Amino acid sequence: MKCVSCKEEYTSEDAGTCRDCYDEAGETEEELKREIDDLKAKLNFLTTTTSSSSYSTASSPWLCFSDVVLVASTYEDASTPIPAHRAVLASRSPVFKAMLENDMEESLSRTIKIIDVSYDALRAFICYLYTAEACLDEPMACDLLVLADKYQVKHLKTYCEKFLITKxxxxxxxxxxxxxxxxxxxxxxxxxxxxxxxxxxxxxxxxxxxxxxxxxxxxxxxxxxxxxxxxxxxxxxxxxxxx
Amino acid sequence: MKCVSCKEEYTSEDAGTCRDCYDEAGETEEELKREIDDLKAKLNFLTTTTSSSSYSTASSPWLCFSDVVLVASTYEDASTPIPAHRAVLASRSPVFKAMLENDMEESLSRTIKIIDVSYDALRAFICYLYTAEACLDEPMACDLLVLADKYQVKHLKTYCEKFLITKxxxxxxxxxxxxxxxxxxxxxxxxxxxxxxxxxxxxxxxxxxxxxxxxxxxxxxxxxxxxxxxxxxxxxxxxxxxx
Incomplete structure (x- = not known):
């Protein structure tokens, strides 16, 4: 017999499916691929901004109507503030939510200082909260895991762990x-x-x-x-x- | 021969794949399903709020830190204002973006009046901008298509068209x-x-x-x-x- 997929001859011992099941599997694959396309389009709709720049392009932050800034600070120095939206921070992290909904310093000053983190890591962290995507190497995965743990962003923590496990x-x-x-x-x-x-x-x-x-x-x-x-x-x- | 999938006997005329290709197809299906799970988790992360209520439950709007309201109004009457975020409206619709970024009445008053639409349709429209989901019947699909066309929300327009085509x-x-x-x-x-x-x-x-x-x-x-x-x-x- 000839395999309808790889076109090679095979003996009855190496037989896989009958033709009906082969056709059905093909349809299932098509359906799954359509579902993937739909999900990607949804994600794209929810994360793409209508302006020319977006959060995923490092150079020019999009962020119109920002109502809070985040600052990566060490004891000596503070980085350029990174603009964001309280609604987004609060909806992704229960820690930010508590911080911003109550009359804490961060809520009053509309500035969240984050100690012992680099500007790049903080920026990647905020970017993840908007897009659910990050470009990882091992140091970045460790930095983001620390932030994800601290701010209880479970989805990001799992993402970093999975990456580190592969390494x-x-x-x-x-x-x-x-x-x-x-x-x-x-x-x-x-x-x-x-x-x-x-x-x-x-x-x-x-x-x-x-x-x-x-x-x-x-x-x-x-x-x-x-x-x-x-x-x-x-x-x-x-x-x-x-x- | 026996099909490894449906377990039925078949003749060589009805042969589908060899066993290698069958195994490979199984792996592909598993991979596609994993990709679907990942995409769903991402979507969930980007649309679920940490509070107990969310935009998809009609009764109690989540919407902390809202900075704009939308009102469904006819010439005689105006509905309960629906709170939203300028950043979300602007990132999903170029029309809202232009309206909110410039010194137009809507931008100054932080109120967007939408004429000739029901409260329910407007609420479903705003909900879609946050979640990329809507519960459709034919009248709702028509209402949302009109709004999607007016505010240039292409993803929603396609969604409504697909639904109406099935009917x-x-x-x-x-x-x-x-x-x-x-x-x-x-x-x-x-x-x-x-x-x-x-x-x-x-x-x-x-x-x-x-x-x-x-x-x-x-x-x-x-x-x-x-x-x-x-x-x-x-x-x-x-x-x-x-x-």
Missing amino acids: LNWENALLNYAFAHQHNAKSLLDASLVVIMENMDKLNKREEYKQLVDKDPQVVVEIYEAYVSKQANTAALKDSPNL | LNWENALLNYAFAHQHNAKSLLDASLVVIMENMDKLNKREEYKQLVDKDPQVVVEIYEAYVSKQANTAALKDSPNL
């Missing part, structure tokens, strides 16, 4: 584990732990390990606890009479 | 044709014309036809022109030596 390896697993621990990033924590546990024999030779033992021994203890618990589970499975 | 039949084709003509709805116009041209022998017996001849004969002439042009094309195709 996990033995070289960075311990740092990612400690980082995930600090910022309550459960998926990244679990994924880092898997990588660490595959390399337990090499663990205490790493420089970051020694630093972590000094700085945050509790976190190291949790790694060992997870390891011992996993070993116990494995042993129990082996001894189980059902296997 | 087209010989009973409503002529009314839809005239309506589409009046509000520059090209897809609806073309689709209505197809239905009308299938029923040309019955056309001049309809009550709406007579009314249209009185009210807007130009539109009726265009139907006849399209019909004659189609007949000429069909005849030319028949005479073509290549067929």
